[in-house]
Amino acid sequence: MTVLPGISDIHAAAARLSGLVVETPIIESPELNKRYGGRILFKPETLQRTGSFKIRGAYNKLSTLSEEERSRGVVAFSSGNHAQGVAASAAMFGVRAVIAMPVDAPALKVGNVRKMGAEVVPFDRFKDDRMTVVRPYIEKGMALVPPFDDPAIIAGQGTIGLELMRQAKALGVSLDAVVVPCGGGGLSSGISVAVKDASPHTQVWAVEPEHFDDTRRSLAKGERVSNEPGHSSICDALLTAEPGLITFEINRRNLAGAIAVSDKAAAQAMRDAMAHLKLVVEPGGCVALAALSSGEIYLAGKCVAVVLSGGNVDFGTYAEIMAAD
Amino acid sequence: MTVLPGISDIHAAAARLSGLVVETPIIESPELNKRYGGRILFKPETLQRTGSFKIRGAYNKLSTLSEEERSRGVVAFSSGNHAQGVAASAAMFGVRAVIAMPVDAPALKVGNVRKMGAEVVPFDRFKDDRMTVVRPYIEKGMALVPPFDDPAIIAGQGTIGLELMRQAKALGVSLDAVVVPCGGGGLSSGISVAVKDASPHTQVWAVEPEHFDDTRRSLAKGERVSNEPGHSSICDALLTAEPGLITFEINRRNLAGAIAVSDKAAAQAMRDAMAHLKLVVEPGGCVALAALSSGEIYLAGKCVAVVLSGGNVDFGTYAEIMAAD
Numbered sequence: 001m002t003v004l005p006g007i008s009d010i011h012a013a014a015a016r017l018s019g020l021v022v023e024t025p026i027i028e029s030p031e032l033n034k035r036y037g038g039r040i041l042f043k044p045e046t047l048q049r050t051g052s053f054k055i056r057g058a059y060n061k062l063s064t065l066s067e068e069e070r071s072r073g074v075v076a077f078s079s080g081n082h083a084q085g086v087a088a089s090a091a092m093f094g095v096r097a098v099i100a101m102p103v104d105a106p107a108l109k110v111g112n113v114r115k116m117g118a119e120v121v122p123f124d125r126f127k128d129d130r131m132t133v134v135r136p137y138i139e140k141g142m143a144l145v146p147p148f149d150d151p152a153i154i155a156g157q158g159t160i161g162l163e164l165m166r167q168a169k170a171l172g173v174s175l176d177a178v179v180v181p182c183g184g185g186g187l188s189s190g191i192s193v194a195v196k197d198a199s200p201h202t203q204v205w206a207v208e209p210e211h212f213d214d215t216r217r218s219l220a221k222g223e224r225v226s227n228e229p230g231h232s233s234i235c236d237a238l239l240t241a242e243p244g245l246i247t248f249e250i251n252r253r254n255l256a257g258a259i260a261v262s263d264k265a266a267a268q269a270m271r272d273a274m275a276h277l278k279l280v281v282e283p284g285g286c287v288a289l290a291a292l293s294s295g296e297i298y299l300a301g302k303c304v305a306v307v308l309s310g311g312n313v314d315f316g317t318y319a320e321i322m323a324a325d
Numbered sequence: 326m327t328v329l330p331g332i333s334d335i336h337a338a339a340a341r342l343s344g345l346v347v348e349t350p351i352i353e354s355p356e357l358n359k360r361y362g363g364r365i366l367f368k369p370e371t372l373q374r375t376g377s378f379k380i381r382g383a384y385n386k387l388s389t390l391s392e393e394e395r396s397r398g399v400v401a402f403s404s405g406n407h408a409q410g411v412a413a414s415a416a417m418f419g420v421r422a423v424i425a426m427p428v429d430a431p432a433l434k435v436g437n438v439r440k441m442g443a444e445v446v447p448f449d450r451f452k453d454d455r456m457t458v459v460r461p462y463i464e465k466g467m468a469l470v471p472p473f474d475d476p477a478i479i480a481g482q483g484t485i486g487l488e489l490m491r492q493a494k495a496l497g498v499s500l501d502a503v504v505v506p507c508g509g510g511g512l513s514s515g516i517s518v519a520v521k522d523a524s525p526h527t528q529v530w531a532v533e534p535e536h537f538d539d540t541r542r543s544l545a546k547g548e549r550v551s552n553e554p555g556h557s558s559i560c561d562a563l564l565t566a567e568p569g570l571i572t573f574e575i576n577r578r579n580l581a582g583a584i585a586v587s588d589k590a591a592a593q594a595m596r597d598a599m600a601h602l603k604l605v606v607e608p609g610g611c612v613a614l615a616a617l618s619s620g621e622i623y624l625a626g627k628c629v630a631v632v633l634s635g636g637n638v639d640f641g642t643y644a645e646i647m648a649a650d
Binding site: 271280 | 636
């Protein structure tokens with residue numbers, strides 16, 4: 001049985017990451033505060049190294065490998081943001097990285113991974129079993145860096161929760177809720193551990209794309225359920241099949257709930273982030289902002305943190321979404 | 326004869342602005358550092374209240390008015406960013422604001438000014454004399470808040486220089502140069518006073534749009550010269566006719582030089598800011614980044630700060646520039 005990562009693991013991760021990752025600032029918009037009738041604190045992990053939060057978990061995972069394990073290199077599968085986090089972390093340690101990426105991953109993400117010196121192995125996300133793609137490398141002794149269902153990954157992402165609580169305190173506010181994008185649940189579970197440790201009354205919400213609301217339905221059922229196949233979404237970073245074992249075990253204890261948002265709502269949130277925050281946010285990175293309009297989170301007079309988890313989006317896609325206003 | 330604003334005026338402005346404006350963070354990109362062969366520290370005033378630095382000078386100016394003067398309201402002319410800074414400052418003091426804005430100002434900027442409760446008086450920038458437009462309000466006793474050529478405005482913008490020097494020190498680096506967008510010269514002159522006070526060897530560069538390089542040509546001639554009429558540029562925030570009296574007097578003492586960049590270079594810099602910094606920057610706000618590719622500033626092995634002065638751009642314009650990659 002896996003031991004769940006706790007607050008001490010997150011503190012240890014924060015010590016390892018200190019000075020290597022960006023302590024992303026808090027950004028506010030008077031217009032959005034007015035619209036939602038509360039105080040919304042945005043945590044833009046878009047400004048993080050590699051353009052998403054993923055380097056936090058990846059670097060922490062690589063730190064926990066022995067020097068001997070690490071020297072054999074690392075392997076991962078990812079649609080893009082985790083890939084960039086692993087590639088950057090491997091480059092920081094000077095070890096080899098092999099990343100299996102779906103052929104339909106955004107070109108920007110694939111290009112960035114290659115630029116950081118990692119080898120990209122393309123696979124078809126509808127036909128190929130990604131474990132089959134990475135197995136030969138694991139058999140050669142390379143360590144798998146899982147995208148979310150791993151204590152060191154979860155603890156790394158949880159460092160965002162530590163920063164948030166410290167930053168809220170410095171602003172003299174108490175957070176009523178923290179709203180977090182959710183694919184496999186690594187980000188939401190990690191953040192929930194840090195937030196609940198410091199402030200048990202603060203709600204933590206996970207937000208998923210419509211048709212990929214496996215965490216929402218799993219929470220409702222009390223056990224892990226998978227998404228129906230055959231759907232698509234612009235939120236490429238959040239298209240996981242089902243919650244992780246560890247992430248779900250944490251999330252079912254800590255989350256206030258999960259919310260599903262449409263692609264249309266995610267696109268509108270991207271335009272709001274552009275106009276009011278001047279931040280480039282990718283579709284999956286913007287779902288927590290989109291969820292504020294769902295009516296499911298009580299906002300009036302409250303102070304709510306919203307994690308903008310990534311900003312890696314192609315020019316063409318972004319231009320199309322901006323022009324759709 | 327006007328007394329030039331000095332470092333004590335900037336410190337006084339910083340004290341007035343403290344807690345009311347955002348201390349904008351420093352953002353870095355490993356990719357851009359690599360491209361330019363130096364360390365580039367970006368100061369994104371795009372994340373400032375109202376989406377540009379202009380609130381710093383406007384609020385400082387309103388602070389220096391007597392309560393009686395302020396109570397009669399304020400009037401300004403501006404293509405948009407100064408207008409928003411004045412409108413927000415007037416709202417913070419609870420006084421009336423009237424803003425003369427060109428009919429071709431970006432719709433986003435006009436809309437934002439109205440949302441903040443200011444009255445907008447449209448004028449034709451090619452036909453109307455803007456002083457004629459605002460004179461009736463001045464005659465009613467309302468105070469004019471000039472866009473740049475005013476000691477209190479310059480001192481307010483100079484607070485960016487104080488922050489930059491403090492932030493560079495905290496990072497343990499010494500700045501070799503600071504590169505700043507330039508319209509009338511309020512931002513560059515204010516920043517230059519703060520930078521030169523703390524670090525006389527640090528170069529300060531002003532950057533202007535092609536055909537609007539009045540500061541560059543004025544520096545070359547040793548006296549203020551105007552731009553030739555009949556040109557246009559996408560950099561709507563920087564289309565001033567000539568340098569200010571006070572701003573030029575400071576700039577000719579403090580600047581290392583001024584650089585003119587094309588609209589094409591400004592657009593490319595906007596795409597670079599989107600892809601590598603995840604920041605939405607308006608055309609005029611991005612000219613200092615564009616100037617890094619001009620070859621006029623020595624970058625190899627140097628540490629250079631680049632001010633991104635604003636991010637107020639319409640969806641349509643922005644989408645078009647992003648799609649042009």
